[in-house]
Amino acid sequence: MKRRILFVDDDSNILQGLRRMLRSMREEWNIDFANNGQDALERLAQEPYDVIISDVKMPGMDGVQLLTEVRTQYPHITRLLLTGQAEEETILKAVGPAHQFLSKPCDAEVLKTTISRTCALSALLEAPTLKQLASQMISIPTLPSLYTELVQVLEDPESTLEHISTIVAKDMGMTAKILKLVNSAFFGLPRQVSSPSQAISFLGIETLKTLVLTVQVFEELKPKHTTNFSIESLWEHSIQTGDFARKIAQAENLEEHLVSDTLAAGMLHDVGILLLATQLPDHFAEAIELSNAQQVSLHEAERQILSASHAELGGYLLGLWGLRHPVVEAVAFHHQPKVIETQQFTPLTAVHIANALHTEKEKSGEQREGQGIQDEYIDSIGLTAHLQSWRDICQVSMS
Numbered sequence: 001m002k003r004r005i006l007f008v009d010d011d012s013n014i015l016q017g018l019r020r021m022l023r024s025m026r027e028e029w030n031i032d033f034a035n036n037g038q039d040a041l042e043r044l045a046q047e048p049y050d051v052i053i054s055d056v057k058m059p060g061m062d063g064v065q066l067l068t069e070v071r072t073q074y075p076h077i078t079r080l081l082l083t084g085q086a087e088e089e090t091i092l093k094a095v096g097p098a099h100q101f102l103s104k105p106c107d108a109e110v111l112k113t114t115i116s117r118t119c120a121l122s123a124l125l126e127a128p129t130l131k132q133l134a135s136q137m138i139s140i141p142t143l144p145s146l147y148t149e150l151v152q153v154l155e156d157p158e159s160t161l162e163h164i165s166t167i168v169a170k171d172m173g174m175t176a177k178i179l180k181l182v183n184s185a186f187f188g189l190p191r192q193v194s195s196p197s198q199a200i201s202f203l204g205i206e207t208l209k210t211l212v213l214t215v216q217v218f219e220e221l222k223p224k225h226t227t228n229f230s231i232e233s234l235w236e237h238s239i240q241t242g243d244f245a246r247k248i249a250q251a252e253n254l255e256e257h258l259v260s261d262t263l264a265a266g267m268l269h270d271v272g273i274l275l276l277a278t279q280l281p282d283h284f285a286e287a288i289e290l291s292n293a294q295q296v297s298l299h300e301a302e303r304q305i306l307s308a309s310h311a312e313l314g315g316y317l318l319g320l321w322g323l324r325h326p327v328v329e330a331v332a333f334h335h336q337p338k339v340i341e342t343q344q345f346t347p348l349t350a351v352h353i354a355n356a357l358h359t360e361k362e363k364s365g366e367q368r369e370g371q372g373i374q375d376e377y378i379d380s381i382g383l384t385a386h387l388q389s390w391r392d393i394c395q396v397s398m399s
């Protein structure tokens with residue numbers, strides 16, 4: 001099915017340019033153009049669209065207002081913002097309503113790749129309820145104690161980037177949001193990054209202060225009661241899985257940037273659990289009950305109730321936010337790595353192993369989150385002989 005894309009810009013020359021630039025994609029996409037926010041909303045009311053790409057500065061309704069409106073009225077649409085270099089402050093404000101940012105003038109290849117990726121993501125998550133949930137998320141909640149610690153550190157003039165990075169790297173919400181921002185094409189990094197410390201040193205302390213203290217991009221978790229579920233143990237599990245996965249990836253000699261991807265993916269692999277527990281607490285409690293009653297893993301129970309699991313939900317959200325593909329893949333398939341037909345060790349392999357080993361060690365039968373290592377998968381990539389050494393790595397880390 002052809003995807004429908006809507007471009008919004010008040011400058012007709014820019015729209016002409018985009019039309020020329022995307023001519024080669026006519027077979028795959030239906031592309032429409034609107035001159036202003038109002039015009040865009042009228043079109044959206046008439047036709048179903050998959051992606052909207054809007055300029056920021058427009059007379060009347062600006063791009064941030066438009067995307068905020070689209071988020072409320074048509075939450076399933078992917079929202080991209082095109083911005084000029086002088087508009088950094090606007091970008092920081094739009095880090096919620098926009099899924100990703102593109103710099104203006106936009107390189108044709110960057111534009112095509114970004115749109116293609118967001119279209120391909122759709123296939124990852126079929127469940128409409130969860131798609132809508134992911135698309136509406138402005139932020140992933142942050143552990144209150146880490147949030148308070150970060151605010152204190154940022155208010156201290158003596159604080160260092162290193163100290164700030166250590167706090168951000170311990171939190172799923174902060175890590176994902178920082179990576180979302182820095183990886184947007186707007187910042188023009190030569191290569192996308194998955195390391196929170198690299199991302200923070202790129203943004204600098206002043207921008208980070210604006211983001212956290214003024215724009216308040218991070219949102220503190222407001223715990224809702226969820227049976228049999230401990231938020232603290234989810235954080236502990238995420239940090240440990242990230243750490244195990246990174247060490248396993250290093251032992252397998254993955255390239256440095258893939259080791260960063262592995263660490264980020266390990267840290268973020270269960271971000272879908274956090275979303276389900278906080279946004280759909282009743283369904284999530286039901287999944288936990290079902291998992292206990294039928295002795296099936298949590299992700300299987302989620303699939304029975306919601307038609308998708310926390311893994312796909314998390315992967316989909318991080319993909320919408322433009323995180324690197326190896327991170328998205330590792331998060332989305334950490335319970336079923338076999339889906340990806342590759343003969344190689346990848347960040348997904350490391351996260352799958354690390355998650356299973358940490359769940360084993362925790363012996364947290366209450367959640368039955370992990371399904372254990374899929375021996376058949378490890379065999380298919382020819383690494384069964386490495387299993388014991390991976391177990392040893394995790395054993396040493398835990399002691």
Ligand SMILES: [Fe+2]
Nearest residue numbers: 269270311369
């Ligand atoms: Fe999981």
Ligand SMILES: [Fe+2]
Nearest residue numbers: 269270355369
């Ligand atoms: Fe997990």
